[in-house]
Amino acid sequence: xxxxxxxxxxxxxxxxxxxxxxxxxxxxxxxxxxxxxxxxxxxxxxxxxxxxxxxxxxxxxxxxxxxxxxxxxxxxxxxxxxxxxxxxxxxxxxxxxxxxxxxxxxxxxxxxxxxxxxxxxxxxxxxxxxxxxxxxxxxxxxxxxxxxxxx
Amino acid sequence: xxxxxxxxxxxxxxxxxxxxxxxxxxxxxxxxxxxxxxxxxxxxxxxxxxxxxxxxxxxxxxxxxxxxxxxxxxxxxxxxxxxxxxxxxxxxxxxxxxxxxxxxxxxxxxxxxxxxxxxxxxxxxxxxxxxxxxxxxxxxxxxxxxxxxxx
DNA sequence: AATAATTCGGATAAAAATGTCTTTGGAGTG
DNA sequence: CACTCCAAAGACATTTTTATCCGAATTATT
Numbered sequence: 001x002x003x004x005x006x007x008x009x010x011x012x013x014x015x016x017x018x019x020x021x022x023x024x025x026x027x028x029x030x031x032x033x034x035x036x037x038x039x040x041x042x043x044x045x046x047x048x049x050x051x052x053x054x055x056x057x058x059x060x061x062x063x064x065x066x067x068x069x070x071x072x073x074x075x076x077x078x079x080x081x082x083x084x085x086x087x088x089x090x091x092x093x094x095x096x097x098x099x100x101x102x103x104x105x106x107x108x109x110x111x112x113x114x115x116x117x118x119x120x121x122x123x124x125x126x127x128x129x130x131x132x133x134x135x136x137x138x139x140x141x142x143x144x145x146x147x148x149x150x151x
Numbered sequence: 152x153x154x155x156x157x158x159x160x161x162x163x164x165x166x167x168x169x170x171x172x173x174x175x176x177x178x179x180x181x182x183x184x185x186x187x188x189x190x191x192x193x194x195x196x197x198x199x200x201x202x203x204x205x206x207x208x209x210x211x212x213x214x215x216x217x218x219x220x221x222x223x224x225x226x227x228x229x230x231x232x233x234x235x236x237x238x239x240x241x242x243x244x245x246x247x248x249x250x251x252x253x254x255x256x257x258x259x260x261x262x263x264x265x266x267x268x269x270x271x272x273x274x275x276x277x278x279x280x281x282x283x284x285x286x287x288x289x290x291x292x293x294x295x296x297x298x299x300x301x302x
Numbered sequence: 303a304a305t306a307a308t309t310c311g312g313a314t315a316a317a318a319a320t321g322t323c324t325t326t327g328g329a330g331t332g
Numbered sequence: 333c334a335c336t337c338c339a340a341a342g343a344c345a346t347t348t349t350t351a352t353c354c355g356a357a358t359t360a361t362t
Contacts, residue, residue: 001153001235001239001242001244002152002153002242002244003244003245003246004319004320005246005319005320006319006320008244008245008246009246011245012245012246015257025338027338027339028338028339029338038320038321038322039322040321040322040323041320041321041322043339043340044320044321044341046339047339047340047341050339050340057339057340058328058329058338058339059327059328059329059337059338059339059340060327060328060329060330060336060337060338060339061329061330061331061336061337061338062329062330062337062338063328063329063330063337063338063339064338064339065339084152088152091152091153093152093153093154093159094154094159094162094163094292095154095156095159095160095163096291096293096294097294098294098295099291103291104289104290104291105290105291105292106166106281106284106285106290106291106292107276107281108290110272110276111272114265114268114269114272117265117268118265118269121261121262121265125258125261130257130258133257134257138255139255139256139257139259140247140250140254140255140256140257141245141256141257142247143247143248143249144249155349155350156349156350157349157350176308178307178308179308179309180308189350189351189352190352191351191352191353192350192351192352194309194310195350195351197309198309198310198311201309208308208309208310209308209309209358209359210307210308210309210310210357210358210359211306211307211308211309211357211358211359211360212306212307212308212358212359212360212361213307213308213359213360213361214307214308214309214358214359214360215308215309216309
């Protein structure tokens with residue numbers, strides 16, 4: 001409804017990494033397993049986040065991915081601008097390329113306030129807060145795998 | 152950000168049909184031209200809306216598409232449930248299949264109120280109202296085609 | 303009856319998103 | 333140095349979405 005799978009994986013992974021002790025690289029394989037997500041595909045996404053400076057990656061033994069220093073406060077919006085592209089915030093709900101107060105689609109004036117709510121929510125949530133919420137144990141980062149039924 | 156192209160085309164087309172005199176079939180070709188959208192693809196979408204009872208279609212000369220009687224009050228939500236599928240309203244922003252008050256993702260309690268706003272907006276807007284808005288001339292249904300520069 | 307205009311239905315194609323595999327090279331360990 | 337564990341990088345495959353094409357059926361007009 002709002003985000004691509006790629007974005008969902010990226011956000012989940014970043015939150016998970018933020019829950020881990022900082023400075024200790026997290027394995028792509030572990031993240032993928034924890035989130036129940038295809039490992040190779042996730043690796044692609046994480047590599048992309050590295051390129052954009054959100055993560056650091058380390059090769060070799062004891063390698064893995066770390067949140068780059070200072071990036072714990074990264075907002076969801078900042079992440080989504082990377083994964084969904086820079087037009088993420090600009091969309092008209094009917095798909096018009098040019099839809100503004102001056103050139104409005106018939107939904108425009110009803111949609112804009114709702115969109116603002118969405119954007120401000122995404123702006124105010126950051127990885128650190130979300131990670132803390134997960135660490136309380138009250139929230140889930142991924143669906144329970146079928147295996148969890150066996151515990 | 153929220154809707155697939157298919158949904159956007161469907162909504163635009165339905166609003167356009169609703170602006171036309173009722174009872175007179177509207178040509179797929181005319182709609183496509185007006186909205187600047189691929190005609191063959193649009194035809195598929197309209198056929199699908201016929202199947203689901205939103206439109207009537209007429210073959211042959213003087214054929215075309217009409218809003219079915221009583222369907223002027225159709226809400227955007229009803230349209231989107233057809234074009235996006237019945238899970239449209241159920242989505243968790245992080246993509247969890249099972250995300251409820253009891254099994255919440257870390258965004259859940261912040262996201263739900265915003266989602267409610269989106270859904271109630273989509274529920275309260277209907278084709279007739281949107282068509283009226285377009286008929287005032289204050290709103291656009293499609294981007295201006297390049298050709299419009301020549302007028 | 304012939305013709306022209308239109309939707310219908312199926313086949314096909316192109317593009318984008320998602321997912322997989324394989325090779326490479328860096329980094330620690332013995 | 334040789335070995336092993338790891339991510340990087342890129343090629344490849346699959347699936348979904350978007351788009352095109354064509355023949356057949358239908359209808360009004362001539």
